[in-house]
Amino acid sequence: MTDRGIEVVRAGALTTVQDLGRPGHAHLGVTCSGALDRTSHRLANRLAGNPAEAATLETTLNGCAVRVTADVTVAVTGAPCPVTVEGRPAPWGAPVRVPAGSVVAAGAATHGVRSYLAFSGGIGIEPVLGSRSTDLLSGLGPEPLADGAALPLGAPSGPPSHSHLVAYPGPPRSLVLPMLLGPRDDWFTPAALRTLASSSYRVSTASNRIGLRVEGPGLERRGAGELPSEGMAMGAVQVPPDGLPVVFLADHPTTGGYPVIGIVPEEALCAAAQAAPGTALRFTPVRPRRPLVPHQR
Amino acid sequence: MRPLPVGRHGLLIESGSGEEAEALHAELLRRRTAGDLPDVREIVPAARTVLLQGLDDPSRLAQEMTQWQVPPLTDTRGETVDIPVRYDGPDLAEVADLWGVTADEVAGIHSATAFRVGFCGFAPGFAYLTGLAERFHLPRRSTPRTKVPAGSVALAGPYTGVYPRSSPGGWQLIGTTGAALWDPARDRAALLVPGVRVRFVPEEGT
Numbered sequence: 001m002t003d004r005g006i007e008v009v010r011a012g013a014l015t016t017v018q019d020l021g022r023p024g025h026a027h028l029g030v031t032c033s034g035a036l037d038r039t040s041h042r043l044a045n046r047l048a049g050n051p052a053e054a055a056t057l058e059t060t061l062n063g064c065a066v067r068v069t070a071d072v073t074v075a076v077t078g079a080p081c082p083v084t085v086e087g088r089p090a091p092w093g094a095p096v097r098v099p100a101g102s103v104v105a106a107g108a109a110t111h112g113v114r115s116y117l118a119f120s121g122g123i124g125i126e127p128v129l130g131s132r133s134t135d136l137l138s139g140l141g142p143e144p145l146a147d148g149a150a151l152p153l154g155a156p157s158g159p160p161s162h163s164h165l166v167a168y169p170g171p172p173r174s175l176v177l178p179m180l181l182g183p184r185d186d187w188f189t190p191a192a193l194r195t196l197a198s199s200s201y202r203v204s205t206a207s208n209r210i211g212l213r214v215e216g217p218g219l220e221r222r223g224a225g226e227l228p229s230e231g232m233a234m235g236a237v238q239v240p241p242d243g244l245p246v247v248f249l250a251d252h253p254t255t256g257g258y259p260v261i262g263i264v265p266e267e268a269l270c271a272a273a274q275a276a277p278g279t280a281l282r283f284t285p286v287r288p289r290r291p292l293v294p295h296q297r
Numbered sequence: 298m299r300p301l302p303v304g305r306h307g308l309l310i311e312s313g314s315g316e317e318a319e320a321l322h323a324e325l326l327r328r329r330t331a332g333d334l335p336d337v338r339e340i341v342p343a344a345r346t347v348l349l350q351g352l353d354d355p356s357r358l359a360q361e362m363t364q365w366q367v368p369p370l371t372d373t374r375g376e377t378v379d380i381p382v383r384y385d386g387p388d389l390a391e392v393a394d395l396w397g398v399t400a401d402e403v404a405g406i407h408s409a410t411a412f413r414v415g416f417c418g419f420a421p422g423f424a425y426l427t428g429l430a431e432r433f434h435l436p437r438r439s440t441p442r443t444k445v446p447a448g449s450v451a452l453a454g455p456y457t458g459v460y461p462r463s464s465p466g467g468w469q470l471i472g473t474t475g476a477a478l479w480d481p482a483r484d485r486a487a488l489l490v491p492g493v494r495v496r497f498v499p500e501e502g503t
Contacts, residue, residue: 184301231350292301292308293300
């Protein structure tokens with residue numbers, strides 16, 4: 001049997017190996033990392049016959065192309081894009097049989113940002129702290145893909161699946177991010193909370209795997225105090241001194257010293273990961289239903 | 298102890314001081330080991346807080362915690378890690394100035410201090426060590442260095458830290474260690490984990 005692997009023909013703007021990340025290490029300063037759009041990552045794996053934790057390739061805006069060294073099943077999900085095998089059109093969002101020696105390519109995203117390429121058997125590099133994900137903040141896991149790089153594939157574990165209905169996402173006109181206020185909403189003026197709830201923001205070009213950055217009205221703090229470093233959660237909306245909220249994504253720092261006005265639930269972060277720069281964005285902050293400890297605050 | 302909401306599955310417990318937060322962190326670990334804590338994905342101590350993530354029912358735990366008796370930290374329990382150090386950092390003279398002592402005395406004061414890992418952050422395996430007396434607390438450098446070598450032993454605010462690898466940094470550098478602070482291939486990737494006690498041991502000839 002030939003060695004199962006892929007050779008990078010066109011790495012694309014930023015293509016990284018991603019799985020479900022390395023949770024449980026935040027106390028060591030190691031962030032969760034993993035696929036930004038977990039739903040699309042899982043779907044790609046399911047279509048290719050892999051378990052959810054198999055490693056896929058996550059592309060950024062302009063896709064990537066790889067040559068497979070053995071017969072493999074490939075599935076492309078996430079940001080819709082033209083898929084080709086040896087230059088011939090192939091379906092997006094479905095298992096595609098790719099013969100040994102052929103080049104499979106995911107083109108530029110027609111909308112959205114990140115496409116996911118799952119290969120039967122998954123990317124088979126050695127895991128670091130239980131994950132194969134590239135953590136761009138701390139440099140754990142493999143380097144982002146470079147032209148000419150070679151990566152091994154694991155052994156296929158199950159048959160590809162044709163039976164799932166794959167919803168083809170429409171172009172997102174705007175992104176709405178729900179948010180539960182806290183832990184530090186009391187660091188902001190009532191006017192800032194109104195601004196947050198009523199303003200239209202735009203996704204900034206400075207967004208990356210660490211955070212979704214926005215353009216729009218700044219949020220004013222009540223006082224000038226400094227916050228001692230505290231733990232940062234995935235989805236935390238941190239507000240640095242310029243007042244512009246940053247939504248922390250998978251490669252976010254584990255601790256930080258700017259107040260977090262609210263938390264975007266993890267299931268809403270998949271949509272955030274697919275919002276291209278310039279996309280209109282609104283936050284819908286709500287207060288937690290009841291105080292954590294009655295009569296204490 | 299003040300519990301603050303962190304989304305639907307998190308809690309940030311704010312303590313009155315760093316010591317209290319460290320004691321609460323130790324208690325959380327003790328309860329988790331004893332099977333006396335609901336399932337939790339992350340327990341992240343920091344300067345004055347402990348963050349809990351991946352809880353099923355944060356408000357229930359928040360209410361239970363109001364009944365906890367958290368014992369204060371003891372100085373005698375737990376693991377101690379010795380870190381060999383050469384006190385040869387480029388900011389040693391400046392630190393001596395700020396402390397009003399000689400460079401040799403900086404080494405003496407630092408190596409005589411019983412440190413504890415308060416928390417980690419900034420980079421994998423970067424530990425914030427508490428224990429320096431308040432009169433030795435220092436400001437960060439006004440201009441951060443673009444490159445601090447791996448193994449640099451450094452001071453900032455109330456903390457001592459060791460850079461696990463080369464990175465930009467604004468701390469005052471007083472020494473160098475050859476200890477491997479971070480090695481993901483090792484069973485225990487981080488040499489210094491929250492709660493561990495730390496001593497700096499001057500190397501011969503420094």
